[in-house]
Amino acid sequence: MVVSCEQVWREISNYLEEDMEPGLRTSMEEHIRRCKRCTAVLDGTRNVVQLYGDERMFEVPLGFSQRLQRRLEENMPRSRRSFLGWMVATAAAVLVAGSFELGRSSVFSHSELRSEHAQPGTGVPPDMMVVVATDGKTFHAAGCPFIHDKAHLRTIAAQEALRQGYAPCVRCMRKYLNAG
């Protein structure tokens, strides 16, 4: 099957979602390999998904959690529990929320970003076989559409990838990461 540039652009999103027939996928890959414009469109679109998907792209305003809790407390009927129990639960929740906010505020003021990249590998099974590109920075599950340099791939264990400084792909490794 031969596909045109227009078909590639129309399907580029589904390609990244891995939501297409294997036959069309192969044809698209063949086209993209030979077409500079479509390579640029694919790389750029993938960058868009990757950049905006990073949790650093989105900040909840400082104090959001506390204000939300206050509003909830003001508008909720008191529970049937004892007043003491209520106070303890509220204090605990405020402490948790406070530490969250504190974490967030320090994140944005000191650039010590607690992104998924900043705590690589949390939860990734160490023996899982993953794919890395020699010049890449991230490791992926085989077949992840976010692998860029498909020509220079190696398959190694996740723990080895981590040891070599690769960070897990936030898309295909998402279920193993500590994202909120």
Next chain:
Amino acid sequence: MREEVTSPKSPAERFNEETLIRRIREGEHELFYELIRPYERRVYSAALAILRNEPDAEDTAQEAMLKAFKHIRQFRAEARFSTWLIQITVNEARMRRRKEHAHLVDPIVDHQDEEGNYTPRDFADWREIPSEILERKEIRQELAEALEALEHIYREVFVLRDMQHLSIAETAKALGISTAAVKTRLLRARLMLRDLLAPGLGGTWSSRLHFAKGTKPW
């Protein structure tokens, strides 16, 4: 297939959510915050995508959570709590937008030009980029401005799917549109953002976007 879950949940966590809902229904209202805490960001982000105004988005997020509390008995266990919560938020935000822009036509119905026939306008080479560039505030600002420039029907889908990582089906449910419409809008949103950003970010990282704020190249 890409991960199709809203947030990775172990069976224990899911069980915990069901238990929390049951206990809240039985009168332990103070547990409600614990139930919604994991979704705070997502709720605020959905409201912001629709309203584009931080104070309004925060107020709407609070209203939506209160509404969820008041109607917790109507929540059906076969649905996902997070999707139900986002649906309430989307409805609240849309109502507010309608109220505040009553003089404008609300373009919630599908646009007729949604065939997905979007032609890229720029072929600037934009190879793999290190995600560390997001630590630069001006880069985040550029991305935020490009997102704001999108029409809201594209922004809503893009924010829920690509920024808050809802599945296609959950995004469709939350916005009350078909999965086909989600896919078409997502494609256009991604391509438009690429067109907006590739000329600036594809070359040197320090260059500004090649369009002034407020003037859209399409």
